[in-house]
Amino acid sequence: MKKFFIIANWKLNGSKKMIANFFKHLKFHSSTYLKKNTIIIAPPTIYLERVYKNINNMNIMLGAQNIDINLQGAFTGENSVLMLQDIGVKYVIVGHSERRLLHYETDDIIAKKFHLIKKFNLIPILCIGETEIDKKNGQTQTIIKKQLNSIFKKLGKSAFKNTIIAYEPIWAIGTGLSANPEDVQCIHKFIKSYIEKYDLINAEDITVQYGGSINHCNAKKFIEQPDINGFLIGNSSLSSEEFLKIIRIAHDIT
Ligand code: PEP
Numbered sequence: 488m489k490k491f492f493i494i495a496n497w498k499l500n501g502s503k504k505m506i507a508n509f510f511k512h513l514k515f516h517s518s519t520y521l522k523k524n525t526i527i528i529a530p531p532t533i534y535l536e537r538v539y540k541n542i543n544n545m546n547i548m549l550g551a552q553n554i555d556i557n558l559q560g561a562f563t564g565e566n567s568v569l570m571l572q573d574i575g576v577k578y579v580i581v582g583h584s585e586r587r588l589l590h591y592e593t594d595d596i597i598a599k600k601f602h603l604i605k606k607f608n609l610i611p612i613l614c615i616g617e618t619e620i621d622k623k624n625g626q627t628q629t630i631i632k633k634q635l636n637s638i639f640k641k642l643g644k645s646a647f648k649n650t651i652i653a654y655e656p657i658w659a660i661g662t663g664l665s666a667n668p669e670d671v672q673c674i675h676k677f678i679k680s681y682i683e684k685y686d687l688i689n690a691e692d693i694t695v696q697y698g699g700s701i702n703h704c705n706a707k708k709f710i711e712q713p714d715i716n717g718f719l720i721g722n723s724s725l726s727s728e729e730f731l732k733i734i735r736i737a738h739d740i741t
Contacts, residue, residue, distance in 0.1 A: 529580055668712050
């Protein structure tokens, strides 16, 4: 039996009304399905406390989508890991491709953020993955190694203890074109063996999620793969009905 991690990344979506309806539905239908696996919701920062109040006694954890590389000071518009910790956040997404591409976050910045998240005892969810062109050029493993190496360079041999990795091929994010589950299984196996080579952690203790157009129709085949340990879900996590369907499928298989 494997433990599965399902993370909702709401990105720049949500409202007070959406949150009220989402949790009303979840509370009514979900109590048995939330117990087995770890469910995390990462809303926009402005709604973190509202979501926190809603998940009380629900077996759902609070996640954040980003942190600043600074802890405090004159950094207008930013949020620090200390502030997130202060309000009950347990998990932080770092290195999402939208931050890499749209906010110009380099591997170095991502490694600094990853380090801060670990330093303050939160759990980083590190997103890695290749573009469509990388895939066509047969560069998937090279890109993944580069992204992992920058974390090793900053944190050394225990870099990946108590962390989650989300393999997210960029071409599959938000496109409706999920990757092939067997291909993802091979890449997850590669990620685990590469980390095991340089880290003190054992492959079976490494959590690697898949992200990219997951929905209730395609979830089953991914969950059945031995090295897929969870999902990072964008679009399908915005509807409580769809999100709950995926949670139920994972509950029945794992
Ligand atoms: C994501 O943004 O991490 C993601 C996987 O999005 P989607 O599920 O919409 O493809």
